[in-house]
Amino acid sequence: MSEATSRPLRIAVIGTNYLGANTAAGMAEFGFDVIGVEIDEHRLKLLNDGKAPLYEPGLDPLLKKHVDSGRLRFTKDYREIGDWADVYFICVGTPQLEGSEAADLAQVNSVVDMLAPLLTKPTLVVGRSTVPVGTSKKVESRFHAEAPAGTGVEIAWQPEFLREAHGVDDTLHPDRLVFGVQSGAAEARLREVFATPISEGSPVVVCNLPTAELVKGGANAFLATKISFINALAEMADASGADVTQLADALGYDKRIGRGALNAGPGYGGGCLPKDLRAFMHRAGELGVEEVITLLREVDDINQRRRAGIVDLTHEMLGGDWVGKNVTVLGAAFKAGTDDVRDSPALDVAGRIQLHGANVTVYDPEAMENARRVRPTLRYAPTALEASRDAHAVLHLTEWPEFRELDPATLRGFVNNPVVIDARLNLNADAWRAAGWIYRAPGKP
């Protein structure tokens, strides 16, 4: 309830794809009145029908429940939220700028363009998008200059750490809440908004704006570093006959290290880690902090080498010849549990192999539509078995449970050449070998 009016808080969520759809549904679940603002007509229609614009387990029922109850609705018309909300959350995209490593802040700026002229009364605007440190102060200057309410518009930054495929749970039960605020009133308002997870034990870090911005970039840079670290150890394992999965298990039992983000594989992808790492390096450069760039440049390079390494291994397993070879790629999403193909290692590897001249056929349980859109020249098959017909090599690049459940003996009957490259290191090697496959997994003996 809003203290002033004893009505439920009114929350506007601007930009409602991965981050914003979860945020809007989560805010409705917390008991608030929510309007989501989305400029993409297709997503807007889906959302108003109570459907997520993306594959995210558990999100559809949550959206449907609150759209049907009238607590949650979506619009493209900013006039519906002008002076309406107690809190405005900015959840638009901050992709990598074309031709640069910097973050593209055009969507954030477009929100200010459209929202600022509509704010005539004091209010709180909270950024949740991932931005380079220093952005929130620039956003604040623009609101103060362009909103009729002037300095009555207060800015806070509250980075979000949700993982795709766990978006609903991470939104409702966050590991931690980071409130980058400039006043006790803003902190109190955010504590009111997040009263439910706080009451359930989510810790809160209250800090200034640059700290909040840095926490998010720092968290993703650290996760990327951990993944590249274990991938570098996978190369050591290959060179020495060790098993990188057992190595990760043993390292992970040390509480100071932890097992998270220690799965070796084709490297990290997605709409966050790759571009956030690069934006972090770019901003470090602008701030003159060269050691951050030196450290993280190698993290990015190791990540790229994983993809190249899988292509090289495929070439080797095909006998050094691409021409006339059929390669099956199992997986298109950047990880299991999502239909997101942004910077997906699976599609990148598929595209590189196709460029070398092999015939590549891709199958993914959820990401086929998105994959076809971004890589229309690849072949696609409706099942894993169909994708494997006449294959000279099968590549396991996204760790969907359905691939682990494949029967290697059945699949053996579909292929030309029983070679499987388990880039995700989670197929049952013994079962595949027993069925007559040549099984290779980078980092495992």
Ligand SMILES: NC(=O)c1ccc[n+]([C@@H]2O[C@H](COP(=O)([O-])OP(=O)(O)OC[C@H]3O[C@@H](n4cnc5c(N)ncnc54)[C@H](O)[C@@H]3O)[C@@H](O)[C@H]2O)c1
């Ligand atoms: N994807 C994640 O899991 C995740 C998690 C935490 C943080 N983030 C960060 O959150 C932000 C959003 O990520 P995303 O993956 O949801 O991005 P996205 O690009 O998938 O979605 C952004 C949405 O905003 C809409 N939009 C753009 N400009 C708009 C405007 N002016 N008004 C209204 N809507 C507008 C777009 O149409 C799109 O639907 C990014 O900064 C990202 O780094 C993402």
Ligand SMILES: O=c1ccn([C@@H]2O[C@H](COP(=O)(O)OP(=O)(O)O[C@H]3O[C@H](CO)[C@@H](O)[C@H](O)[C@H]3O)[C@@H](O)[C@H]2O)c(=O)[nH]1
């Ligand atoms: O041990 C691991 C863990 C992940 N990955 C890969 O790393 C990438 C990112 O995975 P994950 O972190 O699970 O996915 P995202 O949904 O992109 O989430 C990250 O990016 C979000 C957007 O910033 C943050 O909110 C999250 O906290 C952060 O985990 C994917 O390609 C994974 O396959 C590995 O290779 N090994």
